[in-house]
Amino acid sequence: MPTTDQKTDRAGKPLASGYRGLFYITHIDNLPSILRHGIFCHERIEREKIQFTPIYDEAIVAGRRERKVPDGRSLWSFANFFFQPRNAMLYRVLLEKSSNEIAILCVNPTLLNRNDIYIALGGAGSDRSPIVPRDDGLKRILRLKKYIDREWWSDVDDSKRLSMAECLVPDSVSPDMITTLYVASHELRERLLKDIPELNGVSIIPDPYTFFKPEFEKRLAEHLSLIKGDMFFSRMHTLTISVNCVGVMGKGVASRAKYLFPAAYVYYQDLCRKRTLQLGRPYLYKRENSVEVQLADEPFSLPHVNTETWYLLFPTKHHWRLRADLAGIKQGLQWIQENYRKEGIQSLALPALGCGLGWLEWREVGPVLCQYLSTLDIPVQIYLPTEKEIPREYLTKEFLLP
Numbered sequence: 001m002p003t004t005d006q007k008t009d010r011a012g013k014p015l016a017s018g019y020r021g022l023f024y025i026t027h028i029d030n031l032p033s034i035l036r037h038g039i040f041c042h043e044r045i046e047r048e049k050i051q052f053t054p055i056y057d058e059a060i061v062a063g064r065r066e067r068k069v070p071d072g073r074s075l076w077s078f079a080n081f082f083f084q085p086r087n088a089m090l091y092r093v094l095l096e097k098s099s100n101e102i103a104i105l106c107v108n109p110t111l112l113n114r115n116d117i118y119i120a121l122g123g124a125g126s127d128r129s130p131i132v133p134r135d136d137g138l139k140r141i142l143r144l145k146k147y148i149d150r151e152w153w154s155d156v157d158d159s160k161r162l163s164m165a166e167c168l169v170p171d172s173v174s175p176d177m178i179t180t181l182y183v184a185s186h187e188l189r190e191r192l193l194k195d196i197p198e199l200n201g202v203s204i205i206p207d208p209y210t211f212f213k214p215e216f217e218k219r220l221a222e223h224l225s226l227i228k229g230d231m232f233f234s235r236m237h238t239l240t241i242s243v244n245c246v247g248v249m250g251k252g253v254a255s256r257a258k259y260l261f262p263a264a265y266v267y268y269q270d271l272c273r274k275r276t277l278q279l280g281r282p283y284l285y286k287r288e289n290s291v292e293v294q295l296a297d298e299p300f301s302l303p304h305v306n307t308e309t310w311y312l313l314f315p316t317k318h319h320w321r322l323r324a325d326l327a328g329i330k331q332g333l334q335w336i337q338e339n340y341r342k343e344g345i346q347s348l349a350l351p352a353l354g355c356g357l358g359w360l361e362w363r364e365v366g367p368v369l370c371q372y373l374s375t376l377d378i379p380v381q382i383y384l385p386t387e388k389e390i391p392r393e394y395l396t397k398e399f400l401l402p
Helices: 028-037 042-047 058-066 088-096 109-113 134-148 186-195 252-260 262-273 291-295 326-343 362-373
Strands: 022-027 078-082 102-107 118-120 131-133 166-170 178-183 203-206 216-219 224-228 238-244 283-286 310-317 348-351 380-383
Touching (some): 022 088, 022 109, 028 102, 042 058, 109 166, 262 283, 310 348
Parallel strands (some): 238 310, 238 348
Antiparallel strands (some): 216 224
């Protein structure tokens, strides 16, 4: 979701450090009421006995009742808007709800002209997030923007908490401030256009990326799917990292893994120093933590959350300068076939091994991957190369699983 383009207030001062709008996350069942009457704070919803479908954990919502802004009012007296909706709270919501139940409303950033708003420098429910008046808050948001807009966040540098920075607006925001509605799929967009007459010119934009969804997904067999998207946001139990055998994670998937999962990189380098890692023999790093725990707000209060993500280090070539070795890739896939049950792999995501920086073509690698992995009786996702568009004839079941 694009969030840049500098806006100014009536005095010509920068608004929201370049954000295009402020964002409110809600259940789609609430849209007709919101589009008619506006976005209300919890206190008003409770006082007027308005029926609504909640999306947040009760404990989280209750905790906000106790938190105060500088003038002594509770957070319940404020409607809350995120500067960046693709954050740790949305990730948490989507662990409990289907993405087709959730919508993100964008409101006009001129809302920041109001003198009675407050800015929370992080999730407002956290005592660690200062809540400050507008002018001070917008200056500080500018300095924190590089953390708020992160594609991937962490507790280590506090970017998880900062990703949830909020604008707090007293009481309510009128429906004429709503400019855009973002949803996870084209199918949901068409459904809402048909079912909600209250839109009144509000545009609906499908935006799978913001909802941590792939751009494209195709089922090839009972347990095998093709995906176009970011593999590291897959919820598969085991993520595959294509590597060389000399300890260099310089580019591509390996380079991102080095940054996102430094412990896996240390394990990989140790294998290379000992000359243990060889073509045809992947190695599992069984990390006792999960991507879901790393990315979701307050993950351990969720009733169901994956507590571990494993990494399969899969050699595709001996040296990083060389072309990927298709024979070695086949041997590694055979190792998976023979060992996935014994090793305890519950589900598996893989990039298009050897494509991209390995200089192999999907039309030669794709059928090999699909034919080996279609024999597994666990969910398997193959992530397509992103370097160039794959012709449709190379994505058919007839081509990949003849």
